[in-house]
Amino acid sequence: MGRHIEQKIYHVEILPPKQDTEKLDAGLELFASKFARVMEGGYCACITDNAMGNLAFQGTEMIKELGLEPRENQVMIHLNTFHTKTDLDQILSDCRELGIRDLLVISGDGSDRLPRLAPKDIDATGVEAVTSVELLRYIRREHPGWFKLGVAFNPYEPEEHEFEKMHRKLAAGATFVITQPVIGRHPVVDKLLATFPDLPVTVEAWMSKKLELLSEAVGYEIPQGTPYDPFANLAELHANYPDCGVYLALLGFKTQFDLIKGTWK
Amino acid sequence: MKIVVCIKQVPGTTDAKIDPETKRIVREGISAVTNPFDVYAVEEAVRIKEKLGGEVVALSMGPPRADMVLREALSVGADSGILLSDRAFGGSDTWATGYALANAIKKIGGVDLVLCGKQAVDGDTAQVGPGIAAQLDWPQATYAMAITDITDSGFVVKRMHEDGWDLCDIDFPAVVTVVKDINQPRVPTLRGRLAAQKVQIPVWTAADIGAEPGKIGLDGSPTRVVKTAPPPMRHKDSLKVEGTAAECAAVIVRQLRLKSLA
Numbered sequence: 332m333g334r335h336i337e338q339k340i341y342h343v344e345i346l347p348p349k350q351d352t353e354k355l356d357a358g359l360e361l362f363a364s365k366f367a368r369v370m371e372g373g374y375c376a377c378i379t380d381n382a383m384g385n386l387a388f389q390g391t392e393m394i395k396e397l398g399l400e401p402r403e404n405q406v407m408i409h410l411n412t413f414h415t416k417t418d419l420d421q422i423l424s425d426c427r428e429l430g431i432r433d434l435l436v437i438s439g440d441g442s443d444r445l446p447r448l449a450p451k452d453i454d455a456t457g458v459e460a461v462t463s464v465e466l467l468r469y470i471r472r473e474h475p476g477w478f479k480l481g482v483a484f485n486p487y488e489p490e491e492h493e494f495e496k497m498h499r500k501l502a503a504g505a506t507f508v509i510t511q512p513v514i515g516r517h518p519v520v521d522k523l524l525a526t527f528p529d530l531p532v533t534v535e536a537w538m539s540k541k542l543e544l545l546s547e548a549v550g551y552e553i554p555q556g557t558p559y560d561p562f563a564n565l566a567e568l569h570a571n572y573p574d575c576g577v578y579l580a581l582l583g584f585k586t587q588f589d590l591i592k593g594t595w596k
Numbered sequence: 597m598k599i600v601v602c603i604k605q606v607p608g609t610t611d612a613k614i615d616p617e618t619k620r621i622v623r624e625g626i627s628a629v630t631n632p633f634d635v636y637a638v639e640e641a642v643r644i645k646e647k648l649g650g651e652v653v654a655l656s657m658g659p660p661r662a663d664m665v666l667r668e669a670l671s672v673g674a675d676s677g678i679l680l681s682d683r684a685f686g687g688s689d690t691w692a693t694g695y696a697l698a699n700a701i702k703k704i705g706g707v708d709l710v711l712c713g714k715q716a717v718d719g720d721t722a723q724v725g726p727g728i729a730a731q732l733d734w735p736q737a738t739y740a741m742a743i744t745d746i747t748d749s750g751f752v753v754k755r756m757h758e759d760g761w762d763l764c765d766i767d768f769p770a771v772v773t774v775v776k777d778i779n780q781p782r783v784p785t786l787r788g789r790l791a792a793q794k795v796q797i798p799v800w801t802a803a804d805i806g807a808e809p810g811k812i813g814l815d816g817s818p819t820r821v822v823k824t825a826p827p828p829m830r831h832k833d834s835l836k837v838e839g840t841a842a843e844c845a846a847v848i849v850r851q852l853r854l855k856s857l858a
Contacts, residue, residue: 388786389786415782443776489841552834
């Protein structure tokens with residue numbers, strides 16, 4: 332992860348098609364196209380895991396079934412706690428087979444439809460539920476030295492609680508952090524950087540013009556139609572956080588992808 | 597063992613509108629999903645097949661686009677799918693629907709077990725499963741939390757009640773409706789979905805299943821929906837609470853107490 336920051340490699344988020352899509356072939360083709368463009372562009376493809384609790388296909392199965400070619404250090408797989416142990420182990424095994432080492436380990440947004448890891452599944456003791464902390468420990472135990480494990484940081488959650496969680500995540504083996512979307516600057520992100528000066532931190536840039544979609548993440552209603560320039564925000568993030576990586580969420584591949592080249596100087 | 601799983605395509609949103617003329621849900625233009633309870637029925641059928649051998653046939657009655665739910669069943673292990681689709685079925689209530697499905701089950705032949713979800717989340721009647729059993733004159737068990745001790749002649753069902761559960765011995769052939777407690781459905785794989793896309797799904801009409809015209813559609817429906825109305829809008833209040841975790845908790849508890857919720 333430090334390498335991505337040193338070499339100014341953007342993280343570009345790609346969402347796999349949802350399981351209930353009626354246009355599966357088109358969705359697969361679009362995913363493959365986005366993936367190829369990210370690889371060619373030299374960026375890191377960050378593939379989500381049932382984002383927002385919506386049942387979608389897995390990143391590793393997409394890569395394998397579509398015959399895509401992940402380039403070294405250019406793929407990051409999101410991995411949450413809403414899997415059976417069998418599926419979890421398969422994902423990890425597939426990552427190794429594909430040479431993918433970067434994982435963003437998160438608790439995740441579940442739903443009724445998604446199975447959830449139980450503590451006994453991964454020999455987690457003293458807890459009633461599996462969070463990213465227990466999942467980190469499991470991955471480190473089962474695959475020592477292979478994966479580079481990152482975690483999420485949410486500056487919109489109660490600060491005390493979020494920092495306490497961060498300490499636990501780091502103790503469990505996390506070596507890098509990706510934040511929730513930041514608009515301009517956020518004092519809690521500043522505090523994160525000050526508290527952990529040696530920790531590689533990547534700030535998330537919201538690339539959709541629809542700022543109101545962030546309402547749930549930030550915890551208050553952002554009025555629909557609130558003016559927002561994603562590229563102006565991106566420039567501001569680079570200026571405010573020059574030592575951080577940048578994760579591009581909801582990047583528009585039709586109108587925005589070609590414009591990001593050269594924006595990280 | 598031959599198992600038929602009855603599955604329904606339902607609106608994938610809570611924003612469905614009611615046609616004021618027909619009093620039925622307007623399904624056009626709305627995303628569609630497999631009825632959630634039926635997903636558990638499919639999983640249970642596949643698990644039984646994996647354990648004991650046999651065949652799982654997914655059966656659905658609906659418009660042509662309902663073949664999507666059959667393909668989803670195929671992607672997680674059903675062996676075949678059949679779609680009942682005919683304008684003549686339009687407007688069927690639960691009794692007429694049960695009749696059509698029962699006729700299809702008879703046509704499939706050699707069926708030992710019919711599994712259904714407890715109820716469809718659009719109609720919420722929970723009547724079709726029992727209706728199929730009545731039409732077939734087969735024993736039935738509803739609200740099944742577990743199906744165990746399967747032999748050549750029958751099985752044991754653990755049925756959920758408000759106050760607990762009971763165990764019933766049931767002989768084959770039988771109809772069982774299941775609740776979500778019965779299992780945790782597997783997640784379809786992309787490979788499974790792609791394979792399911794290529795499967796030919798036969799479409800059976802009313803004539804194909806020998807359905808009598810007077811027993812299907814509106815004519816075959818002893819019940820009529822005479823009025824539907826959306827529930828009253830819930831008034832949404834929001835309150836932003838700031839401070840330390842302890843301060844926020846105190847404010848929230850006070851608010852809950854003011855609303856007699858704590």
